[in-house]
Amino acid sequence: MIDRIQTWVFRAPTPAPVATSFGVMRDRPAVFVKLTDRDGGWGWGEIFANWPAAGAEHRARLLHEDMADLVLDHPAEDLFARLTAATRIRAIQCGEQGPFAQVIAGLDTAAADMAARRAGLPLxxxxxxxxxxxxxxxxxxxxxxxxxxxxxxxxxxxxxxxxxxxxxxxxxxxxxxxxxxxxxxxxxxxxxxxxxxxxxxxxxxxxxxxxxxxxxxxxxxxxxxxxxxxxxxxxxxxxxxxxxxxxxxxxxxxxxxxxxxxxxxxxxxxxxxxxxxxxxxxxxxxxxxxxxxxxxxxxxxxxxxxxxxxxxxxxxxxxxxxxxxxxxxxxxxxxxxxxxLSDMPGLGIDRLPEEIAPFETLALDSHH
The missing domain is CATH 3.20.20.120 (Enolase-like C-terminal domain)
Structure with a gap:
């Protein structure tokens, strides 16, 4: 059972804006999530945060304030299908199917990383x-x-x-x-x-x-x-x-x-x-x-x-x-x-690199 959700939001300045045909990125955001289970197993995932400009903090808060109840005290197995079904009405109610799907994507990657680590194999x-x-x-x-x-x-x-x-x-x-x-x-x-x-x-x-x-x-x-x-x-x-x-x-x-x-x-x-x-x-x-x-x-x-x-x-x-x-x-x-690819278990990532700490804008922690 998942016992803890930790999420970090980062924003790194860009030397030059990153332009696309529909808009410009003026910094580089990232939302990283870590799941931990009751046995001490853990895994890392990432939630999409490029667009809109205010999206990174929103995704993190969406996870912890609107979805944590569906994650904590639930198994990591079959997480993608279960959360997709469980959040369907919530996503329709607020017209935010995309953000819910992005949060689920990051959680599913963390669950897959956890499973590979438990097996002792690269993902x-x-x-x-x-x-x-x-x-x-x-x-x-x-x-x-x-x-x-x-x-x-x-x-x-x-x-x-x-x-x-x-x-x-x-x-x-x-x-x-x-x-x-x-x-x-x-x-x-x-x-x-x-x-x-x-x-x-x-x-x-x-x-x-x-x-x-x-x-x-x-x-x-x-x-x-x-x-x-x-x-x-x-x-x-x-x-x-x-x-x-x-x-x-x-x-x-x-x-x-x-x-x-x-x-x-x-x-x-x-x-x-x-x-x-x-x-x-x-x-x-x-x-x-x-x-x-x-x-x-x-x-x-x-x-x-x-x-x-x-x-x-x-x-x-x-x-x-x-x-x-x-x-x-x-x-x-x-x-x-x-x-x-690394031969290390899972994604081969044990912890967030110290060098990115100055770019942290938000950290959230939900657990029982």
Whole structure:
């Protein structure tokens, strides 16, 4: 039975704002959660907190003030399914299905970490005896206007796959994207529009993507666009990617309709380890590629690496290149373009790094 919930909120300043087509991150937040059971077992998870700007503290308080009664004195097993059902009416009542799902995702990851620790196995091997010891990685979070200054250094560091953010000024994006493609010759280049376009704009972007040989174009349309809109894009040669803004049954539809090749759930945003592994295996069974989305702190990134290793397939691990001490303090074991998993039990994270303490804004503790 779970005996204690501890949650920490952090905000680290950014040297430069992180811009997407829909908004700007002016600091880097993170919400880390630790579950402890009556036998002294424990595990770490991370709750999505990037958006809205005030989201991090809200998620922490949502967990402790509105959900702790559903967690304490309950088993860690089957936590994802149980909490999803138990919070359904609460989430509908306040119209906050997303925040509830994000909190559940972090709790599920903590429960999975706890179970792997109890088994004495790294999380990836606890999930699959066939888990790979390393997974290929790609650099992300790169504004297309800055690609020319950033991509050469990444290639020198051994990362030969990268994703740039587009969806700003169409003419400037096209010019910068062409330059980025020339710098990634012999590697792989992807572009992420962050839901910025309508169908005609996306079709024009796909014409350029086809000419440049992009590996994928990510979220060219809003995640809730009709299936017919997504179908209108599938005559292009460039595969589509999506999933970070999909939840629950939406993944079954995303996989089944065949419009999207690269399926990208986010472990901190929906599903945790349980939900993401189910999506990954369903995607692979239908010939799609599982590529975990992630743009947060160190715990979620390590969980994403373990999930990709356990699921297998040709997917890539997303590595945000923007400075973020709430991620970097946990270590990034990347060598020759691959993330090498630890042999330590669970996620391989024993405690929060001391270096992030100055960025703490809130700490909550619920227990019996």
């Amino acid at each position: 990836a091997r606890h999930l699959s005896g066939m888990a790979a010891p390393s997974v290929p990685a790609y650099a992300s979070g790169i504004a297309v206007a800055r690609a020319a200054e950033i991509l050469p250094g990444l290639r020198e560091a051994g990362l030969h796959a990268a994703k740039v953010k587009v969806g700003f000024d169409p003419e400037a994006d096209a010019r910068h994207l062409t330059q980025a493609a020339s710098l990634m010759q012999g590697g792989r280049l992807m572009a992420d529009a962050n839901q910025a376009w309508d169908v005609p704009t996306a079709l024009r972007a796909l014409d350029q993507a086809d000419a440049l040989g992009l590996t994928w174009l990510e979220e060219p349309l809003p995640a809730d666009a009709p299936a017919a809109d997504w179908a209108a894009l599938t005559d292009a040669a460039t595969p589509l990617a999506a999933g970070e803004n999909v939840t629950g049954p939406g993944f079954a539809r995303l996989i089944a309709n065949g419009h999207v090749t690269y399926i990208q759930p986010d472990v901190a945003k929906w599903g945790g380890v349980t939900g993401n592994l189910e999506v990954a295996r369903a995607a692979l069974a239908q010939g799609r590629t599982y590529c975990p989305h992630f743009l947060g702190g160190g715990i979620g990134l390590h969980a994403s690496a373990h999930l990709l290793a356990a699921a297998g397939g040709p997917g890539l691990l997303e590595l945000d290149t923007n400075e973020n001490p709430l991620r970097d303090a946990f270590g990034a074991p990347v060598e020759d373009g691959a993330w090498h």
